[in-house]
Amino acid sequence: MQDIPLIIAPDPDESEAAEVLIDATVDGRPRRFLLDTGAARSQLLTDPHTAGLATVRTEASYGAVAETSNELVCISELAVGPLHAQDLEVVRVAAAQPGARDLLGMDILASACCRFDLAHQQLRIEASPHPDAALPLVMDERKHCYVELDWTDAQAQACFDTGAGLTIVDQTFIDKHPRLFEPAGTSTGTDATGASFQTPIFLMTGPVIGGAQFTAHTVAAIDLSPVNATLDLPMDLILGYPTIRQANWLFDFPARRWSLSRIAPS
Structure with missing residues (x-):
């Protein structure tokens, strides 16, 4: 069992809304992600590291109100607490895209037994079953x-x-x-x-x-x-x-x- 800290970032405009953030590393480099169980794939913003990664392929993506096409790139490793994925295909999006974020998705989380405890700002990884x-x-x-x-x-x-x-x-x-x-x-x-x-x-x-x-x-x-x-x-x-x-x-x-x-x- 291991606890991974979460960061709760309240929305300045909506009193009941907030973002749930989590720190991880990509190819050994620290990054802060939005914890996103609604994302099938993890997502990275374009920066000097990710810009140099070759596009593997593209695939359609659907938001709540619109559809878009995403570039997929392959990273060597994404690690958060005890969770590690190697040679992982992730979405790469332009940093200038409105609302674009680094997302930690179900391609990482679905391999684990996860306890989401927002009150104590923790993601706890426990044994399965x-x-x-x-x-x-x-x-x-x-x-x-x-x-x-x-x-x-x-x-x-x-x-x-x-x-x-x-x-x-x-x-x-x-x-x-x-x-x-x-x-x-x-x-x-x-x-x-x-x-x-x-x-x-x-x-x-x-x-x-x-x-x-x-x-x-x-x-x-x-x-x-x-x-x-x-x-x-x-x-x-x-x-x-x-x-x-x-x-x-x-x-x-x-x-x-x-x-x-x-x-x-x-």
């Missing part, structure tokens, strides 16, 4: 992880995404279940492709997740139908920081099991 991971974990071919949200008369499938500063709800789900959502203004965001967009903000009634009752919190509404059209498992929500911070989440990725424990409100 883990006896506390009691629930079956649904993962798609891109290694996105899905959990179910329950209300009295509604259920939703959500992607667990530590890279999302806000939780995102499909506008269609809000239209079907308006009693769960109270309008709370608008916000401007940037998706994974760098596309900027304005979105309505709602206060969402707290759901039950993994048998635990969550409190009401802020969410953003987006039409997720374009990105859902690219997925084999469509999603109603993208669980971001305001939801994730309410619990201690255990994902045993190799064993395809998970569980959580609620954190008492401060």
Whole structure:
């Protein structure tokens, strides 16, 4: 078992939003990443080191509102705590692209049993199979992880995404279940492709997740139908920081099991 420190960077414009950052090394060079379970591949900004890497190939990438094409390059090693990957293909993006970040994705995390404890700013790597991971974990071919949200008369499938500063709800789900959502203004965001967009903000009634009752919190509404059209498992929500911070989440990725424990409100 090993704890890796996390850095929580609050959003200056959205009181409930924040980024979850983690330090790692690429080919022996230190870099700070956004911890992003919603990213199938890790991503690096172009800099003097990555600019010299040959493009291996390109592939399509999909954000919440736009599509783009990414260059893939091969790095010798990406290391974070006890996790190491060698000869890894990662996405390279221009540093000038709006919203572009170094991302630590599921190509690294999916090999481990991970406990996401944002309250104590830790990513804990534990042994697999883990006896506390009691629930079956649904993962798609891109290694996105899905959990179910329950209300009295509604259920939703959500992607667990530590890279999302806000939780995102499909506008269609809000239209079907308006009693769960109270309008709370608008916000401007940037998706994974760098596309900027304005979105309505709602206060969402707290759901039950993994048998635990969550409190009401802020969410953003987006039409997720374009990105859902690219997925084999469509999603109603993208669980971001305001939801994730309410619990201690255990994902045993190799064993395809998970569980959580609620954190008492401060």
